[in-house]
Amino acid sequence: MDRLAATRRPLIVAHRGSSGSAPENTLAAFRQAVADGADMIELDVRLSRDGELVVLHDRTVNRTTNGRGKVWDLTRDELKALDAGSWFGRRFAGERIPFLTDVLDVLPSDLPINIEVKTDDQPRTAPSFESRLVRFIRDMRIAYRIIVSSFDHAFLGRLHRLDHSLAIGVLYLPLRDIGRSPSALARKVGGSVFTCSITQLRTRMVEDAVRAGIVVGCYGVNTRKQLGKAVSCGVRVIITDYPREMKSYVV
Ligand code: G3P
Ligand code: MG
Numbered sequence: 001m002d003r004l005a006a007t008r009r010p011l012i013v014a015h016r017g018s019s020g021s022a023p024e025n026t027l028a029a030f031r032q033a034v035a036d037g038a039d040m041i042e043l044d045v046r047l048s049r050d051g052e053l054v055v056l057h058d059r060t061v062n063r064t065t066n067g068r069g070k071v072w073d074l075t076r077d078e079l080k081a082l083d084a085g086s087w088f089g090r091r092f093a094g095e096r097i098p099f100l101t102d103v104l105d106v107l108p109s110d111l112p113i114n115i116e117v118k119t120d121d122q123p124r125t126a127p128s129f130e131s132r133l134v135r136f137i138r139d140m141r142i143a144y145r146i147i148v149s150s151f152d153h154a155f156l157g158r159l160h161r162l163d164h165s166l167a168i169g170v171l172y173l174p175l176r177d178i179g180r181s182p183s184a185l186a187r188k189v190g191g192s193v194f195t196c197s198i199t200q201l202r203t204r205m206v207e208d209a210v211r212a213g214i215v216v217g218c219y220g221v222n223t224r225k226q227l228g229k230a231v232s233c234g235v236r237v238i239i240t241d242y243p244r245e246m247k248s249y250v251v
Contacts, residue, residue, distance in 0.1 A: 010231060010236050010238045010250055012037075012039050012250065013038065013039065013040040013237060013243070014029070014038035014240070016042065017032060017043065018035075018036050018038070019241045020241035022088065022092065023092050024057060025055045025064070026084050026095040028095050030043070030098075030107060034106075034108065036243040038111075039112070040114055041112070042113075042114040045116065046071045047129055048074060049074055049075045050076055051125060053100040053101075053136055054076075054097060054099055055099065055102075055103060056097055057118070059071065061079070061082055061084075061097070063087070064088075065082040065087070066086060067081075070121075072123055076099065080097065082097055083095070084096055113145060114169065115133070115149070116171070117149070128158070130155060130159045130162055133148065134166070147167040147168070148166055150169075153185065156168050156170060156189040156191065159189075160189050168186075168192065168193070169194070170182075170186050170189060170193070170194055171196070172185070172196035172197075174197075182194035182212075182216065183209055183212035186209070187212070192213075193214065196216075196217075197218070198221050198229060201233055206233050206235060207234070215236055216235050217235065217238075218230045218235045218238060218239060219239035219240075222240055227246055227249055
């Protein structure tokens with residue numbers, strides 16, 4: 001992304017919004033991320049039963065709402081009726097599961113968004129998940145501020161074939177991707193960003209990626225020590241539950 005080229009300071013990305021201080025993947029968490037000065041928002045996207053792009057991390061609504069069930073078995077209206085805040089704290093009671101379009105409404109129009117597509121166990125749909133996402137990004141005219149990332153590299157490959165201009169980030173899945181270089185993983189799907197967890201991060205991964213012109217991101221960076229490891233390995237994109245705190249360390 002252009003902002004990366006413009007600064008040496010690492011970009012601070014709010015993981016599921018400011019999920020350390022507000023319920024993950026809710027508008028409260030995204031508003032908090034803006035207040036915290038995050039440079040980018042990361043959120044997880046799945047498809048509802050009626051094909052809407054819903055912002056939720058898990059396969060089910062069980063952990064983060066007062067409902068039960070798999071997200072692809074529930075309609076937009078059923079999802080909208082759930083309380084997605086009370087599990088985190090009483091003051092967040094009444095927070096709703098947002099849809100991607102709701103998130104755009106509360107973010108500054110130039111704030112970059114990392115859309116992480118979750119496809120695990122998701123039944124195939126027609127039209128496909130990737131074509132729905134491409135259509136959404138085009139209709140909303142947000143391609144300039146979007147990176148699409150996923151652990152599902154086949155999905156990313158299909159997305160890239162649909163639209164070569166989209167920025168794509170590959171997520172590193174330890175058991176599956178072990179021994180494979182970041183540059184090879186990214187190149188295979190037309191990706192320009194490689195992201196792994198702080199525990200998987202090794203300097204040689206960053207060196208390989210940088211040689212190939214691939215930007216490296218790291219998630220699970222929630223302490224000063226973890227930030228130190230990421231920065232000393234050469235990571236440029238820090239994905240954290242605590243953007244305000246991480247920003248205070250890098251400025
Ligand atoms: O996008 C990086 C990170 O969000 C991947 O892990 O499980 O938090 O979605 P997860
Ligand atoms: Mg995620």
